[in-house]
Amino acid sequence: GQNIDQPTEMTATEGAIVQINCTYQTSGFNGLFWYQQHAGEAPTFLSYNVLDGLEEKGRFSSFLSRSKGYSYLLLKELQMKDSASYLCAVKDSNYQLIWGAGTKLIIKP
Amino acid sequence: GAVVSQHPSWVICKSGTSVKIECRSLDFQATTMFWYRQFPKQSLMLMATSNEGSKATYEQGVEKDKFLINHASLTLSTLTVTSAHPEDSSFYICSARDLSGGEHTGELFFGEGSRLTVL
Numbered sequence: 001g002q003n004i005d006q007p008t009e010m011t012a013t014e015g016a017i018v019q020i021n022c023t024y025q026t027s028g029f030n031g032l033f034w035y036q037q038h039a040g041e042a043p044t045f046l047s048y049n050v051l052d053g054l055e056e057k058g059r060f061s062s063f064l065s066r067s068k069g070y071s072y073l074l075l076k077e078l079q080m081k082d083s084a085s086y087l088c089a090v091k092d093s094n095y096q097l098i099w100g101a102g103t104k105l106i107i108k109p
Numbered sequence: 110g111a112v113v114s115q116h117p118s119w120v121i122c123k124s125g126t127s128v129k130i131e132c133r134s135l136d137f138q139a140t141t142m143f144w145y146r147q148f149p150k151q152s153l154m155l156m157a158t159s160n161e162g163s164k165a166t167y168e169q170g171v172e173k174d175k176f177l178i179n180h181a182s183l184t185l186s187t188l189t190v191t192s193a194h195p196e197d198s199s200f201y202i203c204s205a206r207d208l209s210g211g212e213h214t215g216e217l218f219f220g221e222g223s224r225l226t227v228l
Contacts, residue, residue: 033217042115042202042219043153087152097217099152 002026004100006088011106012078020073020086020103028093034062034073035087037102043087046073075105083107112136113205115220122193123228130188130223132159132203138183139205143217144176147200159186159203193227200224 004024012018024032031050035043049055049064049071061074073086088100112135122128132142140161145153157178158166165178175197177189186205190197201224204217 040200040222040224042222044219045217097155099154101152 002092002098004088004090004098006086006100006103008101009104009106011108012075014078014080014107014109016078017074017076018078018105020075020088020105022071022073022088022100024069024071024088024090024098024100026090026092026098029066030091030093030095032062032064032071033089033091033097034060034071035089037085037087039084046086078107080107080109113139113203113218113220115203115223117223118221119224119226121226121228124194125192127189127191128193128225130190130201130203130225132186132188132205132220134184134205134218137205139186140183142180142186142203142205144178144186144188145202145204147202147222153202156188161186190225193225195227198225198227 006022033048034046036046037043046060047055047062049062052064052066054061054063059076064071083106085102085104087102089097091097114133114135116131120128142159144156146156147153155168156171159178159180161180161183167173175191180186200222202222203220206217
């Protein structure tokens, strides 16, 4: 079966750095996405990786290793507004998005 | 960037009634839209893929007659929850892919979501 694993919840301090991991086992791979979702709102796009390596976009970076079925989202200089759920999703061989359960990130002052 | 608008944001209805949720792509054409359901503290569950001008493709376990999808134009898809019951209460989200932005990104733009409460 297809499976995406990410931690349920993480806590970090304002101004610090946090890394959210995602591992996947899917039938085929056509890209990995990270989305941010605030409570009660729809997800918003953060990043897309299809090749191995690190993609940096401001305070957020996303890394992919296809051979390991692994990705992480790195958030730097954490702000209180970064408190949200972070969803990892993989596009499989049928170009369907398979979603992880999300990681709830709690930022403390 | 591309915008997807969903309406209504909140809806409360009585058990047994039907509720229609609209999903519009405001500045791009979407031949395909996706409908998701999200339970509290859970991930998005794809319900169906809405195809303009043809029948929707439903995921396993999703009742076609319960969740009617119509994609009448390139900018509008509707989800109708028929004979709603309290267990249908959920957060329903639609998304569409703006292909003019490049198929390579495959970025999905999401509507704001519609919170349905069935009494």
